Amino acid sequence: MRIGDLAVETGVSRRLLRYYEEQGLLRPRRLPNGYREYTDADVAAVRHIRALLAAGLPTTVIARLLHCFHDDDGGRIVPAACPGMVTHLRRERRRIAETIERLQTSQQALDTMLATVLTTVLTTRRSGGTPGS
Structure with a gap:
């Protein structure tokens, strides 16, 4: 999907999605024409990013911890025990x-x-x- 589709799917502006990419939170594949191509995993990543931002985490910490979060069968965001996660969360x-x-x-x-x-x-x-x- 393209950036406009991801924006519609997640309710996050294109500008903010580009910012997430600049911060290393999203890594879309680039097509030969330069367009970004996003996947369903990016939709989940944006939801996780939004939840972590709402918890007060800065993007620098989110970049280190984002891979530690996944969705359970009910669509809830669940953290996994990753090295350093407890330390980062306690610090924040x-x-x-x-x-x-x-x-x-x-x-x-x-x-x-x-x-x-x-x-x-x-x-x-x-x-x-x-x-x-």
Whole structure:
């Protein structure tokens, strides 16, 4: 199948499919005319890529782990025990947890600022003044 067919089949844009190829996630066969030729295995690979991206994995890690995933009889994505997989997944989980922690700290700081501003506005309104005066 050609790239347009793969895009329709997977719901992923041609541009994004080309990006996956640039990242080494897809390796379509090239026809003599330069067109890319994809297979049903590429359809499954795109589904796996999308699931791994949704899990927060960067494409560099996906490139190392993609071959470790397959579909079961029900069409669910199943990981196989590949060398280094647990290490990679634990590292990415730790990275995501640290990012969440930083974002929660930022959220708390913003909540404090917002509460302070709202208290100032309410106090000023009750006193009949204008904020900043």
